[in-house]
Amino acid sequence: MSAKVFPERVTADADGDVVVFLIGMRINSYRAVRDWLPVFRAMPKMLRELERDPSSGMLGSRFVLSGPRDFGLVQYWESREKLLAYAEDRDKEHRPAWAAFNRRARNSRGKVGIWHETYVVPAGAHESVYVGMPPHGLGAAYGVVPVGRRGDRAAQRLAHGAAVGA
Template identity: 65%
Template sequence: MLPGRNTAASEGDIVVFHIGLRINRLRSLSSWVPAFMSMPRMLRELSQEKSSGLLGYKLLFGSPRDFYVIQYWTDKEHLLAYAHQQDKEHRPAWTAFNRRARDGKGRVGIWHETFIVPAGSHESVYDDMPAYGLGAATGVVPVGRRGDTAAQRLSAEER
């Protein structure tokens, strides 16, 4: 736990990528287990390669059938490059998922959303808690360094 009020140390633009999996048929293990198991391998690979562009991530669970990850990236170029690299974990996992999805008839679903957030368009506050989300990905600084209110922090990031 970090005492007091803190904010993410992030400066400049940020890319926020949400990706998730929904199990539509629990008993169809062969449809969803491979996709479920591929995400930890990708996150491990990205985390170990400092030049990957991945700043950090947070695993979250919705209902018992919904799992997702929020990822923080330096820029869209790194995110898109990883998605297409043949020698990395993502491309073969995506190809295998598509093959199973054609045969699986809706037994598992996946989704993603990408947000390109310019400097001055994001702010954060963490009050008496460990670094979380963007703060965990980029580190934290005391709120006062960026302004005591959300409006001040947003305008400070534009400079």
């Protein structure tokens, strides 16, 4: 089933701070399947766990492929506190996957790499616009509203967010 395409200009209905978490892996040696396959398989388990639990704080995610050996996810979170709570929870998928990666990494000699970046974007420092698109990115995570509600220009939408967060 395809998502509804909004032919008009819409923007993400995101008030306040936005937490964006980027995470990925890089296969440095295709032949080292036993080193990179467990890393590759760990993320879908975490995503299923997070999607089943709306109280986890993950609002949405999107898979990105940035090259033949680079795989990643863009995730949107309710708050940095919820992201960190998930990362540290010993009863969730992340902690055992992280521990297993660290054990394997000592012996893999760089055959697989992982990375992550976390951005807490304050109110008034993010804006978005989508035309002829189904919900995407922030719009998929927070829902969308007509652009006019937040301003017709990017500068107006940024000022709207600053006024809301002030």
